Amino acid sequence: MTGPAPAEPDPPQNDSPRPELTPPSASELVGAALGSAAKRAGLDPSSGQSTGHVVWHAMGGWRGILESVLPGLIFIVVYTVTIDPATGDGDLWLSLGLSLGIAAIFTIARLIARQPVNAALGGLIAAAVAAAFAAFTGDASNNFIPGFITNIAYGSAFLVSALIGWSLIGLTVGFLMGEGTAWRRDRRKRRVFFWLAIAWAALFAARLIVQLPLYFAGDVTALGTLKLVMGLPLFAPLVAVTWLAVRALYPPQTKAAEPPSE
Structure with a gap:
C-alpha cells in the first residue's frame, strides 16, 4: 500500500515591486491625437502611397472638394449677383440660405449612403456658424469671421510649436x-520639422494678411473670392511638400530579396 504523494513545493514568490506604469506625457498625448487625425485623413508616411494619392485623399477627392468649396462659392456668387446698385448690398438671407442648403444636402447624401459624414458635417457646422455671425449682425462680411479665428488659432499653434522646439509636424x-x-x-x-511648421504658420498668416484688409474695407466679393483661391489651391501644394519632406526623412523600407527557389 503506497502512502500519499508528496506535496509539490509552492512556486517561488517574486517579492520585487512591480514597475509602475508611467502616465503619458502631454507631448505624447498631443502626438497621439494629431497622429490619429492624420491617419484618418490618409496622411500616414508608413503607408507607402504616392504623393498624388496622399494629396488627393487629404482633400477628400471630388466629393470632399465640392463639400469644402461649393457652399462658399454659392454664397459669393449669389450675393454678388443680387447686389443692389443703390445700396451696394446683396441679398444676404438668400445667399446664406442657399449656402447652408447645399452644405445640408451634402451631409444628408452621406447619411443616406452610410458614408463617413465628418467632412460634410464639419462643412455644415462651419457654414452655420459663419451664417450666424452674418445674420445676427446683418453684415455679409462677418460671414468670414470664423475663418479668421481658425487661421489665427492654427497659425499660432504651428508657430509656437516650432519656436519652442516641439513642432506639431x-x-x-x-x-x-x-x-x-x-x-x-x-x-x-x-530642422525639417521646424521649417515645415513655419511653412504652415506662414500659410495661415498669409491668408490673414491678404484677407483682413478686404474685410475692413467691406469688399465681400473680393474677400470671398480670395478665400477660395487661398484655400485648397494653397493647401494641396503644402501637403505635397510636407509629405515629400517627411518621406525623405523616413524612406520606405525595401524588403530583402528572397533567395530563388530550387
Whole structure:
C-alpha cells in the first residue's frame, strides 16, 4: 500500500515591486491625437502611397472638394449677383440660405449612403456658424469671421510649436512612425520639422494678411473670392511638400530579396 504523494513545493514568490506604469506625457498625448487625425485623413508616411494619392485623399477627392468649396462659392456668387446698385448690398438671407442648403444636402447624401459624414458635417457646422455671425449682425462680411479665428488659432499653434522646439509636424510624424519624441534627438529631423511648421504658420498668416484688409474695407466679393483661391489651391501644394519632406526623412523600407527557389 503506497502512502500519499508528496506535496509539490509552492512556486517561488517574486517579492520585487512591480514597475509602475508611467502616465503619458502631454507631448505624447498631443502626438497621439494629431497622429490619429492624420491617419484618418490618409496622411500616414508608413503607408507607402504616392504623393498624388496622399494629396488627393487629404482633400477628400471630388466629393470632399465640392463639400469644402461649393457652399462658399454659392454664397459669393449669389450675393454678388443680387447686389443692389443703390445700396451696394446683396441679398444676404438668400445667399446664406442657399449656402447652408447645399452644405445640408451634402451631409444628408452621406447619411443616406452610410458614408463617413465628418467632412460634410464639419462643412455644415462651419457654414452655420459663419451664417450666424452674418445674420445676427446683418453684415455679409462677418460671414468670414470664423475663418479668421481658425487661421489665427492654427497659425499660432504651428508657430509656437516650432519656436519652442516641439513642432506639431514632428509630434504627428513621431507618433505615426512609432518613435514618439525620439525625433528631437536628431538634428536633421528637428530642422525639417521646424521649417515645415513655419511653412504652415506662414500659410495661415498669409491668408490673414491678404484677407483682413478686404474685410475692413467691406469688399465681400473680393474677400470671398480670395478665400477660395487661398484655400485648397494653397493647401494641396503644402501637403505635397510636407509629405515629400517627411518621406525623405523616413524612406520606405525595401524588403530583402528572397533567395530563388530550387
